Amino acid sequence: MGQQIAFHKADQLKVKPDPEHLGFGRHFTDYMLEMDYSVDDGWHDARIVPYGPITLQPAATVFHYGQEVFEGMKAYRAEDGRILLFRPEMNMRRMNQSCARLNIPAIDEAFVTEAIMKLVDIEKDWIPSKPGQSLYIRPFIIGTESFLGVHPAESYKLIVILSPVGAYFGDTVNPVKIYVEDEYVRAVRGGIGFAKTGGNYAASLKAQSKAEELGFDQVLWLDGVEHKYVEEVGSMNIFFKVDGEVWTPALNGSILPGVTRDSVIRLLQHWGVPVKEKKISVKKLFKKAEKQKLEEVFGTGTAAVISPVGFLKWEDRLIRVGNGEIGPLSKKLYETLTGIQTGRLEDELGWMQEVSSEETAVAD
Amino acid sequence: MGQQIAFHKADQLKVKPDPEHLGFGRHFTDYMLEMDYSVDDGWHDARIVPYGPITLQPAATVFHYGQEVFEGMKAYRAEDGRILLFRPEMNMRRMNQSCARLNIPAIDEAFVTEAIMKLVDIEKDWIPSKPGQSLYIRPFIIGTESFLGVHPAESYKLIVILSPVGAYFGDTVNPVKIYVEDEYVRAVRGGIGFAKTGGNYAASLKAQSKAEELGFDQVLWLDGVEHKYVEEVGSMNIFFKVDGEVWTPALNGSILPGVTRDSVIRLLQHWGVPVKEKKISVKKLFKKAEKQKLEEVFGTGTAAVISPVGFLKWEDRLIRVGNGEIGPLSKKLYETLTGIQTGRLEDELGWMQEVSSEETAVAD
Numbered sequence: 001m002g003q004q005i006a007f008h009k010a011d012q013l014k015v016k017p018d019p020e021h022l023g024f025g026r027h028f029t030d031y032m033l034e035m036d037y038s039v040d041d042g043w044h045d046a047r048i049v050p051y052g053p054i055t056l057q058p059a060a061t062v063f064h065y066g067q068e069v070f071e072g073m074k075a076y077r078a079e080d081g082r083i084l085l086f087r088p089e090m091n092m093r094r095m096n097q098s099c100a101r102l103n104i105p106a107i108d109e110a111f112v113t114e115a116i117m118k119l120v121d122i123e124k125d126w127i128p129s130k131p132g133q134s135l136y137i138r139p140f141i142i143g144t145e146s147f148l149g150v151h152p153a154e155s156y157k158l159i160v161i162l163s164p165v166g167a168y169f170g171d172t173v174n175p176v177k178i179y180v181e182d183e184y185v186r187a188v189r190g191g192i193g194f195a196k197t198g199g200n201y202a203a204s205l206k207a208q209s210k211a212e213e214l215g216f217d218q219v220l221w222l223d224g225v226e227h228k229y230v231e232e233v234g235s236m237n238i239f240f241k242v243d244g245e246v247w248t249p250a251l252n253g254s255i256l257p258g259v260t261r262d263s264v265i266r267l268l269q270h271w272g273v274p275v276k277e278k279k280i281s282v283k284k285l286f287k288k289a290e291k292q293k294l295e296e297v298f299g300t301g302t303a304a305v306i307s308p309v310g311f312l313k314w315e316d317r318l319i320r321v322g323n324g325e326i327g328p329l330s331k332k333l334y335e336t337l338t339g340i341q342t343g344r345l346e347d348e349l350g351w352m353q354e355v356s357s358e359e360t361a362v363a364d
Numbered sequence: 365m366g367q368q369i370a371f372h373k374a375d376q377l378k379v380k381p382d383p384e385h386l387g388f389g390r391h392f393t394d395y396m397l398e399m400d401y402s403v404d405d406g407w408h409d410a411r412i413v414p415y416g417p418i419t420l421q422p423a424a425t426v427f428h429y430g431q432e433v434f435e436g437m438k439a440y441r442a443e444d445g446r447i448l449l450f451r452p453e454m455n456m457r458r459m460n461q462s463c464a465r466l467n468i469p470a471i472d473e474a475f476v477t478e479a480i481m482k483l484v485d486i487e488k489d490w491i492p493s494k495p496g497q498s499l500y501i502r503p504f505i506i507g508t509e510s511f512l513g514v515h516p517a518e519s520y521k522l523i524v525i526l527s528p529v530g531a532y533f534g535d536t537v538n539p540v541k542i543y544v545e546d547e548y549v550r551a552v553r554g555g556i557g558f559a560k561t562g563g564n565y566a567a568s569l570k571a572q573s574k575a576e577e578l579g580f581d582q583v584l585w586l587d588g589v590e591h592k593y594v595e596e597v598g599s600m601n602i603f604f605k606v607d608g609e610v611w612t613p614a615l616n617g618s619i620l621p622g623v624t625r626d627s628v629i630r631l632l633q634h635w636g637v638p639v640k641e642k643k644i645s646v647k648k649l650f651k652k653a654e655k656q657k658l659e660e661v662f663g664t665g666t667a668a669v670i671s672p673v674g675f676l677k678w679e680d681r682l683i684r685v686g687n688g689e690i691g692p693l694s695k696k697l698y699e700t701l702t703g704i705q706t707g708r709l710e711d712e713l714g715w716m717q718e719v720s721s722e723e724t725a726v727a728d
Contacts, residue, residue, distance in 0.1 A: 067566050191567055
């Protein structure tokens, strides 16, 4: 690109939060990355600026017509001090797939990755290093044109903010209780389900609060056409270990193509565990459970990595998965993924990208 | 409520735009209405303030998870000087229906109507009065909590902005060319299709741009399950006059319950024209057209009021509706609705609400 990334220094840096009480997505670092799009200049003016509020016209597209996409990725601090990103090229590629669906102009994936690395490097002192902790990276793009008409915006903002986080579901890996939602629908083929865009999450809130009221942690979404086939759970992809095989719903246009999902499939293949992407009916799953063949269930996502499922409720039936605790395969996947991500385990599949500071690069 | 509405005067007022070139949704008045929601205080601090940018934290819910709803309504200046709103209670009720689906706390419909009337009264000099012109009113609510987790926000902003507008599709009522979309889907039952929320419009952009590339003005959406039944067109509801009867798709959860849609049905009933809300297959419509029984097609919405459809394209078939010009019933509906809205015709159905200034109220 030959594009420069400007750096505007903050007058004062923040006091960092207590690493014992990070929570998820509540604290933000000193800087953020910003970039603008206009029809005349394309994506331009990449700059790292002090973290602070965004000012937009009240008629900005994002407030009315939901033209917005986002990504979620993490930076980890390895024991040897290296700073590692997990498959960032996958997130950048997916961001462009989301952009294409939402009529948002494509970003230069390599350039934005470089800019994110620069931001993470500047903020490296913010990366927490206890088990389960990381620096969550949230790139997002919003339509900013001031115009009340349903059409793609002519101007956009890309922003990347960073948040030091603990484990998404708290400090211990407790199996979650899942409610199979048979009324509300998250997405349907031909819709926007495969894109990481606000509308899918907005559509999910009602079912999630219903599940919580009924005493469950998350919702298992069924397909929007027949309400029979499993799609994803809450904001994660879902896997089932059935009679020695691992199943996950095939990507059909209404399921988010998760980076952790893809990584789990590749790890299982690498290990020689049979794994199938297919259409999975909830009825069949419950039948398998009755016959004691449903061995493990787990969700996958950047935030939680692997989230074991202990209970599944569908209509009037409640099943306990295995003994209700995390299963051995789920545990092995969690430990392998987090091990690779934090540099404790060898990165056999070539997933990690190191963030090296310019000083180091020069010194080398 | 006993709530007060504060008024912060602007230092300087804007120069008003040329009434001959208003366009739609490009110009905004001097003031806007703002109101905040917090868990502790509920909806509070209603205030009319100078129109200007909104400042939000980068992690605000609306930028990531699409938690946003809006409404569209119009204020008209009658020939006798009265300022009239068209069925504002319908918009306020629908806004609360949208809020309920999106987990946004309900507004006090009567109070917000009163506040909007106060705003419109302050801005009455902005209401244009040529045929087809009006003051477009855009209330919207956005989630503002600074937190990166998928859950309903704990804080919100309600904002109402005003825009003097000409006719939505330009100065002449030209029939539009419609493309029946059979790949992309706008909404599905169990989803958010009935709510006026950003995600539905975001989902529609891709199909709309595809239709435009193919030389059409708008998209006709089919149902998300079977891709067989007509739902709505672009951002309007749709009506068909078939062999003397008027048909419109029944509200099924994935169709927006339009205020103009409801008004057209009531007007037709009032006139004794048979009107049916039902499931309408696109195949049947094309069969009727072949037999010269498809007499008129028109879209309905607040922005365009009545928008006649001249051509319909589905798969490889293109039909001309009637003689491709606006039909007599479409024309009568347009003239009656705009006549009632601008006070030229008697308001037999009791739809108009007058905005009376406080001075007048006191003087009375």
